[in-house]
Amino acid sequence: xxxxxxxxxxxxxxxxxxxxxxxxxxxxxxxxxxxxxxxxxxxxxxxxxxxxxxxxxxxxxxxxxxxxxxxxxxxxxxxxxxxxxxxxxxxxxxxxxxxxxxxxxxxxxxxxxxxxxxxxxxxxxxxxxxxxxxxxxxxxxxxxxxx
Numbered sequence: 001x002x003x004x005x006x007x008x009x010x011x012x013x014x015x016x017x018x019x020x021x022x023x024x025x026x027x028x029x030x031x032x033x034x035x036x037x038x039x040x041x042x043x044x045x046x047x048x049x050x051x052x053x054x055x056x057x058x059x060x061x062x063x064x065x066x067x068x069x070x071x072x073x074x075x076x077x078x079x080x081x082x083x084x085x086x087x088x089x090x091x092x093x094x095x096x097x098x099x100x101x102x103x104x105x106x107x108x109x110x111x112x113x114x115x116x117x118x119x120x121x122x123x124x125x126x127x128x129x130x131x132x133x134x135x136x137x138x139x140x141x142x143x144x145x146x147x
Contacts, residue, residue, distance in 0.1 A: 001038055003057045008049065010041040014081040018091035026117065026140050028090055033081070037064075039073060092117070099146035100125060102138065111146050112136075 001011045014033040019026045042051060051070075054060055064071040094100055094114040102110050102125075112125040115135065123140045126133040 001059075003059055004038075004040060004054065007053055007057065009054070012039045012041075012078065012082075013037075014039075014085055016085070016091060017089075019093045021093070021141055026093055033085075036061075039078060042070065044072070093140065094123070094143065094145070100143045101146045102142055103144045104142050105138070107136070107138070114143070 001013060004011050015030050016033045017028060017030050020029050021027070022029075040054070043049065051063075054063065094117070096115060098114045100112055100114045102108055102112060107127065110127060112127045113133070115124040115126055117123045117140055118137075122137050123143060125136055125138055125143070127136050128134075
């Protein structure tokens, strides 16, 4: 993106905030919504700057094409992505009600229902014990998505 911007091209990389496990702690990170892709505004009238420098720009693999023509993305979609980026809530590791599997510890391999996370890197899950759900606090790092 930096190399394209230096050449005068207007580029955009939509970012998304999400929770990820880092050193056994849930951490909020910001990552590209579409890894390895960016949007670039190009003049399709033929009278604007040449697109040929794009292909030889350091870091560019190729333009996305359909039927030999560069893909066109509606500006409304770009505005929607920008709006989501500004007001969007971070994507959480697990959502309430989601099925999870305990990866280690005494309950390793048991499927549970994620209930909530707290500020101390622990989560509340519901385990099925003796035919009834029991709330258990567990390290978030010990959970994986089921399936």
